[in-house]
Amino acid sequence: MRNNIRERERRQMAASGVAAPTRTEVLQLYRSLLRVARQFCDYNIREYSKRRTIDAFRDNKNLTDPSQLSAAFSDGKAQLEVAKRQALVYSLYTPKVKSIMDIKPS
Amino acid sequence: MASKLLRQTLTKTNRTAAIRCFSTAASVAFPSEYEYPTGITMKGVKISGRPLYLDMQATTPVDPRVLDSMLPFYLSRYGNPHSRTHLYGWESETAVETARAQVAALIGAAPKEIVFTSGATESNNISIKGVMHFYKDKKRHIITTQTEHKCVLDSCRHLQQEGFEVTYLPVGSDGLIDLDRLVKEIRPDTGLVSVMAVNNEIGVVQPVEEIGKICKEFNVPFHTDAAQALGKIKVDVEKWNVSLMSLSGHKIYGPKGVGALYLRRRPRIRVEPQMNGGGQERGIRSGTVPTPLVVGMGAACELAMKEMEYDENRIKGLQERLLNGIREKIDGVV
Numbered sequence: 057m058r059n060n061i062r063e064r065e066r067r068q069m070a071a072s073g074v075a076a077p078t079r080t081e082v083l084q085l086y087r088s089l090l091r092v093a094r095q096f097c098d099y100n101i102r103e104y105s106k107r108r109t110i111d112a113f114r115d116n117k118n119l120t121d122p123s124q125l126s127a128a129f130s131d132g133k134a135q136l137e138v139a140k141r142q143a144l145v146y147s148l149y150t151p152k153v154k155s156i157m158d159i160k161p162s
Numbered sequence: 163m164a165s166k167l168l169r170q171t172l173t174k175t176n177r178t179a180a181i182r183c184f185s186t187a188a189s190v191a192f193p194s195e196y197e198y199p200t201g202i203t204m205k206g207v208k209i210s211g212r213p214l215y216l217d218m219q220a221t222t223p224v225d226p227r228v229l230d231s232m233l234p235f236y237l238s239r240y241g242n243p244h245s246r247t248h249l250y251g252w253e254s255e256t257a258v259e260t261a262r263a264q265v266a267a268l269i270g271a272a273p274k275e276i277v278f279t280s281g282a283t284e285s286n287n288i289s290i291k292g293v294m295h296f297y298k299d300k301k302r303h304i305i306t307t308q309t310e311h312k313c314v315l316d317s318c319r320h321l322q323q324e325g326f327e328v329t330y331l332p333v334g335s336d337g338l339i340d341l342d343r344l345v346k347e348i349r350p351d352t353g354l355v356s357v358m359a360v361n362n363e364i365g366v367v368q369p370v371e372e373i374g375k376i377c378k379e380f381n382v383p384f385h386t387d388a389a390q391a392l393g394k395i396k397v398d399v400e401k402w403n404v405s406l407m408s409l410s411g412h413k414i415y416g417p418k419g420v421g422a423l424y425l426r427r428r429p430r431i432r433v434e435p436q437m438n439g440g441g442q443e444r445g446i447r448s449g450t451v452p453t454p455l456v457v458g459m460g461a462a463c464e465l466a467m468k469e470m471e472y473d474e475n476r477i478k479g480l481q482e483r484l485l486n487g488i489r490e491k492i493d494g495v496v
Contacts, residue, residue, distance in 0.1 A: 100215070101226055111472065135227075142226035145233070152197045156211035 235454035261460025285408035292433030301353025337366030359391035374403030393466030416462030420455035
């Protein structure tokens, strides 16, 4: 994947077009999404966010078309904004008792 | 003034300080008598944590992405979508129309054919009672099944008391209706055939395409309650040949209190409105359209369209894991 991105960057320096994300940017987005997913207090949403980001990034691993890549990347960035806002809203209204799945069996 | 403020702050009671340091506004606004830090006591039972929710056929939690799209319309964009004179009204109206297009895209319809209601129950009532009252001179017969939702069965009973005739088709042991029996029951004065696409209690998927073909042959309007089917199986009003379809918001990870009714325009099906008033929603359902709920339903439908494949694969995987896991350990499982 690294070679693909370097090649693409070189091609893009020559031809002007849509700016595709670099490898570091994609990884940064991935890590931020997982970090935000961990902050949800609701068990279901936390697990779903983690699983969905992992599966979505895995499915888009082999994209090469720059417009598709930048569309997927901007979609991911938008979802990150939504997730950050919602993690805050959900934390303001946590129920007093945790979900049974979060309670360690004693 | 300043000395009064100073006196108030210095003599703050202990109790308010104690409440404020535990959690934020929620616990002060909604004191719950049954939730304690160690567990929940409700109806004489004590459990240590909130149960895991598996009853998604009854209702679903609101997806955070849907909530995110709804909140601005509660906080700052609170205009009435029918106000035509100011920005608040214009932006609410564009939001409602976007949501309408999103719902229409999920079922393969045109935005003009969608009417927002307060839920699938209201949509069912409008379809059944509305259609029969409109065509009451020529059509006096309805066909439905025995496993329909209570609102459909109750509407049919109401129509029976008014003098219409209703045929309740029985279902086989697998939950599907008999198509030959349906063909036999259709009469020249049949005004409506109402069969739900996916049953809410037993989860059976009825053969809606074949029923649609039969109804097209006999030129009978076909109503289906697709509240459970939306977002889970591919819903296409052209392939199914439905004239009316009821949709619900809270079954597809949207808000409660909103639903939609699809009314075919070609050939046009006419209904008598059950809610009279200012002529909103093309006169079929008067009343201010609840912008945040409708925007939430639109966002939920768009999400459902994007995530349908992923969800299907995940659920299929979980279903196979459950079935195979049980079948390995126990014999004689049906």
